[in-house]
Amino acid sequence: MTSKINRRQLIGAIGGVSLTGVLGNESFSAQTVISNSGRNFETEILVCGGGPAGFAAATNAARLGRKVLILERYGRLGGMGICARVWPLMGGVQSPFVKEVHDKIGGNGFDPERADLHYADLLEQAGAKILLHNWVTEPIMEGNRIVGVKTVSKEGIHTVSANLVIDATGDADVAANAGVPFEMGREGDGLVQPMSIMFAVEGVADNAQYCGSEEAARATSIDNNETWETVTTRAQKNGELPETVGVVRTYKMGRRGKACVNATQINGLFGTKVEDLTNAELQCRRQVFQIVDFMRKYFPGYENIYVSHMPSVIGVRETRRICGLEQLKREDLVSGRKWDNAIVREARFSLDIHNPAGGGQAENQNQKQVQGTAGKVKPYDIPATCVIPQKIDGLLVAGRCISGSHEAHSSYRVQNICMAIGAGVGTLAAVALNDHTTPANTDMKKIQKILFQ
């Protein structure tokens, strides 16, 4: 039966009671509101976060025969690469899994409109269950052991119990709430790499130049002895660009005339604070239009560009880094250190520190140079001990929030390396359960045989 109720009665009823009625001229059915009466899920391996690390971990764990559930807060898999339109896939790594993904999605220059469906195919073919629109809120603990999590969705607050939990949230949400110690920011002032809105433009002329790094900005001539960098720096100084925008990086996208632009940035804000996220979203989106005006005016071939895509969420480069049994450090990357217990081999990407306190690149920045240059690394390993957290059992961490220093993170945070970390962590989790042991005591030779052959 439909009964008429007023707005006050409706608001008073919120708390889980089932209602039907008419509000103004609209009929409604308010059957479910956020309540504690959500559902209970059970799984063996629970992966929190559906980014490159999370989907890789879930796929590999399911392929080894375990019951796997992957939870993602947004409506799409793929993490920053899809939801924040971070593009292209970067970083080199020796990983048959990453190669398989590349073959499926079209390599580093993948189509971001389609890649998340390829990720879903891989998960479903492996037998993993996917739940989107599910935000992991807090861990369920038994002493020092995590035995599940609570999540919130439109249906209410759910509980998920699991034998092993993998935190692939990028921000180490689960680990931090479970009591795993973590670090955030660089030594000294605690500042993190800036957040940025990536965006796409169309209308780029065929003869336009593309410039994807600080080094390229220095080497790219525009005209009258000016370079991409000198033009950008002058505009930054005279206020035509925001003072934090020291480099305008452009990457040619698949379609003719289309480019991805990596340029906006906001300093001094944290991707784990809601006011900071709000501020960053608004300020960076405003920067986009200032940058487009600048590009139209100064970059030949960009005179007719327009913004064709802006993602719904801002890109967050750096937040919490858990403290694991071991920490990966800058020296390990620069020297190309090898580990007997490697779950990732031959990772390659520069030390890419977007300046936490100004524009451009912080690495190798000195007083003479406004912008630094990303530092070089030698192909390095990532050991299992960097994904096993201190203090808490039943938990592994995958992706950019593993145990590493601020500098080391600036290299392994790119998508191909995070995907390889996820592949390693999913394998470690499944083999540990299959062998009735803990991740720390798992036979690493067995893991490496699965991962690298």
Ligand SMILES: Cc1cc2nc3c(=O)[nH]c(=O)nc-3n(C[C@H](O)[C@H](O)[C@H](O)COP(=O)(O)OP(=O)(O)OC[C@H]3O[C@@H](n4cnc5c(N)ncnc54)[C@H](O)[C@@H]3O)c2cc1C
């Ligand atoms: C602006 C910017 C530009 C970049 N450019 C590049 C580039 O060109 N190439 C490149 O390879 N890399 C680039 N990166 C880095 C790269 O995108 C990320 O570091 C990488 O995606 C990290 O992978 P991840 O799986 O660890 O985390 P993420 O990609 O962040 O994925 C984490 C997932 O977990 C979900 N999640 C988070 N919290 C919860 C929760 N509580 N409950 C449920 N789900 C949750 C998120 O929605 C997300 O889907 C860039 C990053 C930024 C910010």
